[in-house]
Amino acid sequence: MKKTASILLALCMPFLLSGCWSSEEITTLAIVMGIGVDAAADGEYEVTVQIAQPSNLKFMSGGDNQDAYFNASSTGIGIQQQMHQFETELSREIYNGHMEMIVIGKEAAEGGLEQIMDYFYRESEARFNIPIVIADGKASDLLDVELKLERLPVSRLAGMLSTNRVDMVVRKITMDDFLRNAVSNSSATLPIIEQLEEGALETKGVAVFDKYKMVGELDQEQARSMLILTNKYGGGIATIELPDNGVFTFEITKSSASVKPECENGELSVNAEVYLEFRVSDVSEIGELYSDEARHNAEKMVNAAMFERLADVITRSRELNADVFDFADIIYCRYPRESESSIKNWDEEFRNLPVSISVTSKMYSSGAVLKNIQ
């Protein structure tokens, strides 16, 4: 009997002694949907959190136009401190588990993201797969963008980055991707979102980082070329300007790049072969596209234009001294011994690395018409 009682007591212990450890009533949480970080004076940060107001998010109460969120801002040293400030102010616990996006102001990014990323890295609630974007301007403004179909600004921002959008110029970069690139030899990139007038949003291009510091930008076309070269391009609309002020617009439906490192007599080089498939979207004047010759001409035109753009991004990245193509890793994987010394001094090496590009393309459809409308 005594034995049974003691066993029962022992069995109860873990439950009773734990005493609701880490239990958190949902009504005591402030659910953070998005967070924005801007640089402030004297190395301080202005932190903006977007907090959901569930009672206004309710689908039933569609009628009232109350905001389903509010933004709170606080300025000070570090991010954790501001979070505590919010907790005191809102008398609720900040809960980061459902954060949808991190927005970082351009100025803060140029100052370096070490401290900011460190906070999110240490913070146990926020997920590693949330996207990070750079605001072309202030992050707090981007978090206050006009709602269109969504009920939260962050949802609208996150929707813009979905990978399956038709016109993909930038890729969604998650916290995990960013950190992995930042610690490697290659350079990390982050999409830049620009707020135009009247609440329109645009992906302006990508921000290029040297470790954690933003060193420059690639514009939309360069960003696309970078994606093509890193074999991450999902497809989208591209335009070629014709000599006579016309345009040739085509949709790239498939893109694959094979990047092969070479090492001859200790000289490293990279050979990139790009293959594109496209279909014609809208053309100002080019005659018929039915004949083999016309088709061939169109392909040649696309090859030439794309080659130029790919070469441009390589030039640009050399200017920025940032290997956004992961060339360092690709070379190291193939020639670990030969490249060992070069990798150590990669910034220098990258600038002088010979890169040869070849583009082949295939037009597989001219749409439902054989000739354009005359």
Add this chain to the structure above:
Amino acid sequence: MSESVEKNIQRMEAMFRGDRDFVVREFELPDGTKAAVIFIDGLVNAKVISEHVIKPLMRGRPVNVSETGSAFSDEEAAKAMLSGDTVVFIDGIGSAEYYNTKGFPTRQVSEPETETVIRGPREGFTESLQMNTALVRRKLKTTHLRMELIQIGERSKTAMCLCWLDDVANPELIDEVRRRLELIDVDGVLSSGYIEEYIEDAPYSVFQTIGSTEKPDVVAGKLLEGRCALLVDGTPFALTMPMLFVENFHSPEDYAIRPYFATFLRLIRFAAFFVSLALPAFYVALVNFHQELIPAPLLYTIASASEGTPFSLTVETAVMLLTFEILREAGVRLPRPAGQAVSIVGALVMGQAAIEAGVVGAPVVIVIALSAMSGFVSPTASNAVAVLRWLLLLAASLTGGFGLVMTLLCVYLHLTSLTSIGAPYLHPIAPLSPRELGDTIVRIPVEMMINRPSPFHTLDKRRKAPYNRATFTEGLPNEGSEP
């Protein structure tokens, strides 16, 4: 016993102390010998006594009643009388004869209240043992069907009948059950539930390890699997043993519908069991401990619902669960028309009002309602579930998902440790016997069920020969062709 009728009657009267239903009818045989019949009014068919016992005796003819016997002591005579026989004393004979004149009121065979089926036999057991044994006999017309009469209860003297197929069931199983039954020393057995608790392997478990059914076809099915059944007089529920855990999720209907649909239904019953058992606890664990596991839109809904409710989620859940249990109990015990009123007041008025008044959040009500509904899917498992649900809720509210999983693990360990008259309760899941999974969570086509379940160690392992479809004729003769 005396040779004098009068003395015998006096002693019998003394034994029954002038009870109102104790009837003595004295008469004379044609040769003038004194004779008397005694019986208990209400347990006998008066017409049989007057037409087939007294009348022939008075005319000097043999009594024409189907079943007779002799009693040599007062106790034997009394026992016969109490089971509806008529005892005859004749002057000069030192023993009594008794004749079967049973004729007490019984309920007609009707459709069982529990275990209703859409397609399948509709008859159910009644309170009369005699009728019940007949119902089983009619399903199994074999001389190998054994029906052993046992009487238990010092005062109730309840008759019960142990049934088994002697060419199928393992004799050791029958011996064990018989031995356990004989050990019972109790005042009265008023329903089969009394017996169940005595002979179970694990009487203190929350799970029942002896099956009960109201349907003779189910009993016949269990007997064919090598189990035994106990029919108890006065109870329309037969006990079947050994019982396996998976039986909680089976219905006789399963064998009357297509195997795919039957499998689907069984999966639903299993799922419903877990939903009913763990959903409230799971909900509390998620919302209080693991918010990150809830999809964002659902989290908003939950958060907006609990905004402004006065109690913690655990208290809310516990109160709603308690309310449901009270409602159910009230609904079951009340007469049917009142029961409906209770459910309307309970379900509609209280549930709706509680949400509108902001006392509880709507998701909690949904969770409890879903859990409660699921509990009704497998009625036999529901009483274990109703208890364990609270345990899980407690564990989840204190330690979250960890506690929930640990407690579920304990329940599982407990289930694996259970046996039912020697058979592993969780067979064929643990210990795993893949060959026998065919008729557990899934229901394979009937023609594939070749063997009987192994844990019963049946004498005849095979249920039937494989069915040979190769001999089927390809098609029917065409119209107009010569036969």
